[in-house]
Amino acid sequence: MKIIIVGAGIAGLSLAIALGQSGHQVTILDAAPQLAELGAGVQMTPQALRYLFRWGLKGDLLAESIIPENLHVWDGGSGKLLGHVRIKEMENQYGAPYIVVHRAVLHNILHRHAIKAGGELLLDSEVVEYDFANGAVQLRNGKRLTADLVVAADGINSLARSKLLGNKNPGSQPTGWAAFRMTAKVSKLKADPTTSSLVDLQSRSSNFWIAPQVSCMTYLIKDATLLNIVLTHRDDVDTRNLVADECRKIVRDLFKDFEPRVQRILDLSTPKIANYPVYSVPPLPSWAHESGRFVLMGDAAHAMAFYMSMGVSIAVEDAAALAAALDLACPLGSSFAFSNEADARRLKHALHVFETVRKPRAEAVQEASLHGGDSLHTSSEEERRLLYEALGHSHNDEIWPLENDTSNRGNSVQRCKSTGQRLGPGGITDKGTRDWCYNYDAIGAIEEYYKSSSAETLA
Template identity: 30%
Template structure:
């Protein structure tokens, strides 16, 4: 008699396409609800490219709920203030007292290396039993009677009751299901993370997040990894992009863009990485993120310009909201995915639309020149440091249902 064949292991309840911060945080959140989750990552190994990332209280609140905040704090930095200065004359325009901000919202404002935050979620997924598969390139999405499936470049097929497309700005799912194009701002970002000893003589503020805003450019600085590393971001409008050239944002443009800035900024520019740069792109907001049992998430749904430091935060919020509604709309037979996805879309679309459009407006305000720059500076210097009216809508509690959305406030650019 032949020995009994072992039973075929059950397939996943959820497929998550994309192993970045959004995909992994969502996989972890759904696994906490008892679901079998499989992540498909196209790279040969999991990892993140970039340098520093800012995590506001609307995200550290979620990290705390997940039991991950202490680990994040051990790897990151809790700055004392966020300070906006004029990039030409270095005068202070306004600031946030981040220690008081933590008292106001109950959770800290933190900066952390992007790879460290990614690693926290990767380790959490492994500990939670999430199935993590690499070298899986998804090339298409299809609907099924009971869910959805994805087609892989190697001819394989994966399917589940729910497919979450967390595949980034250039999402295959977004291209197939929505069909819109990315939007160029004609601005480009350079980054660098260096040992802090290399910049201590440059007039830096080690305990602050400092933002210098200038005509058609800005410069961000803050410490990372317990203060041992220093992060810098240089952003500027590219003349080559404005002229319609394909090769734009090159290092010669970087140097030219910051020639007239203050000493602190000019001293930081030679340290920027010059072998890579990031063209600043977003997409116009869309109302529909859910197509059958395929849900867009993170940058696939709402890629913002970086001026509000909310891109990764919004992706983490998406996963948290999706998991909370999974818990709300589940019975002994499992989740009612139609109800879950309807609630997810109802909660997130309008909030993320506002972040996207506000980020564009903040970028325009930061980069003013001439009389408009002077008037902006005058208005910002009049702001009360402890006025949180412009941050409550984004840093306050994450909405779970539409009627729990925080009150609407008119934002003032700062972060």
Template identity: 30%
Template sequence: MAPSRHVIVAGAGIAGLTTAMTLSRAGFRATVLEQAAKLEETGAGIQLSPNATRILFELGLRDRLEPHVVKPQMIRVMSGGSGREIACIPLGDLAERRYGAPFWVIHRGDLQAALLDGARGMIDIDIKLDHRFDDFASHANGITVQAFRGKQLVDERGAALIGADGIWSAVGDKLKSHRKPVFAHRTAWRTLVPADSVPDYLRAPVVHLFLGMDAHLVAYPVKAGALVNLVGIVNDDWNERGWNAPGDRTEILRRFARFTWAESVRELIGIPQRWLKWALFDNATPFAGGAGAVTLVGDAAHPMLPFLAQGAGMAIEDAAVLADTLKKHSENPAAGLRAYERLRRARTARVQRTARQQGSIYGRTGPEAVARNLVMRLIGGERLLKRYDWVYNWRQDQGAV
């Protein structure tokens, strides 16, 4: 295969593996460099909305994913103070008919395992573990990427380099236009608990969102219903990097304080013995783009807050658009990457902005929280769902919509 059809991808997470698969389907050979020596099941639950599942199905992953997912019938927005329902947003079959693809929740490790399995089944994808990206050099014949395999420096040559290496992207650090993410003064706490350890209503195929004083909590089943994923978001000044810092159970209970949070919610938070936490980062500046035959996808390009549940969705969309533009510009990879960036800039910036606004709405207290709850009740679930049409209805040929 000609060098112009070989693309190097840094990172074997959701963004990197999806990118490799979309490139393979577009007729490219992809080499994925991953610094981990072994890909292990990590992370918590994630929400896959129809804009993402549609692309995953096109990659032939539906049968691999379906045994592990839960298809929520609704999102129940709850008052954290009283424990009562504020609004109910319908999903399930209604959403699948509306958008042409389902809304699923899944453990991140199950999604990554399915992507890895799918990628390894494609002859044009080579996944190289224990390869830590170091640097790149552009030249007339494309690009040379340097990586460390242990202590040994190795080269990989191709037509383009795609940084899919997350929010603290090493590829991004080499781009002059790249802006580092900014701490959002919030932390997310996550855990998984056996389904039989929680009240019956939390075992149902439903996403529960509890809004309360200075925090909110999301709960939904994963692992085909065997486990329940809990994620609490709190205001915080702790801002260390990483995804797996141990969290003190007594601290998160303090954040969901007695008398301001319903005892039923506090009892739920008290079930797990082990919590992990990570600091939330954002970037209010839209992705400025790469340089030459280098660009970024996913969190490396546009880190976003989790309040719209679109981090994985945007990475999956990126992969589909990038493969399409590179295919259209196969003789000029740099032109293909600039076309990808133009198509993605407005949409990803809008998602970032909306997630930021959603977080502000979730975080309201006192009279503002009362007004928010009243407005949500008056709008009703179906009209609340309609507000997400622009996110969930996205198709690859819509470009920047």
């Protein structure tokens, strides 16, 4: 099958790898004149790594990422340890590790493997128009490219989504949160007596300080030479026209009551600082065009808050799921022609399966991510008491509070509106939430639904 992928980000490159290894002819389009080193640290969860490892990226990823031993959660003001999550044990629990990696490093690895899998990358190729019915795109340079299928992985501000949905496109919406991001050199932190214990290069543990409405997350990246710092706060400050010193003044005011170790980390951070409002894409009416020749994926379809560290991982899940659906529609070694009615029906069915299976999953994780952020930063004294009690159990191999807990502890557990999945307090610190997020089998879900729905649909 001939497939065009619009967007050479993590979602698009992951899909190119999966499709290329299945023998599909893949062209990746990106508007940038060259691939640049953008972003800072990202965290990747086990269920996504299972697919990247399956595609042959294990050696490269493990060589250039970090597996923290623990995630320590502290009270922001007092510095008291509230609990910890044993991250290093997740490989045994979920079949792959939980890693932290610089976004540029991850992107470079994906790029290399996408090309290795046969993908053709065309840079300086901005798509300005879509012909959904005919599987075609129009580039700014005047070229028109056609394929059996066009997949748009063009990010949170997706042009493809706006063209597909028109006035039904909700666009990206503010979540109410924002985050200042900066880094600090580990050598400076290690040399300082206040922060030296936080950069244990043997355990490489991550640290997270929480308080009402603000938090500070830190983890090691770049072969443990940099500390990535993420400072969450309410999205009520417009920093677009502020210089770095003005942003730092805001940070100092927001975190003035945090313990000395956090203050010293801010003292020793590098000059570069940026504030990023956290946006999400609300559930869409559809991801695919009725023609069966176009579909959205990744942030274009379901951008989410980062409080479950699942945005990148869900994009990889999308890639694995869409590739599985297309492989079922057009198995390796078979021919495909959209002009053939049976082939066209199979492709339409594959997109139907992809959307039907993936939408509830993505929307559940979106809800869990925002719930995680809201619960960790709550100002309610009662909710914080229950959160802190839950954090005291976060290192245990048990779901707490128990499902049948009839005390007020049970009030700290909600249910996802779309799937009924558990939404415990504290995001990834809640084992029940981790279990349904990280044990998920994206390929298995596609295969099961494809087979159960194919007999009638493709008859």
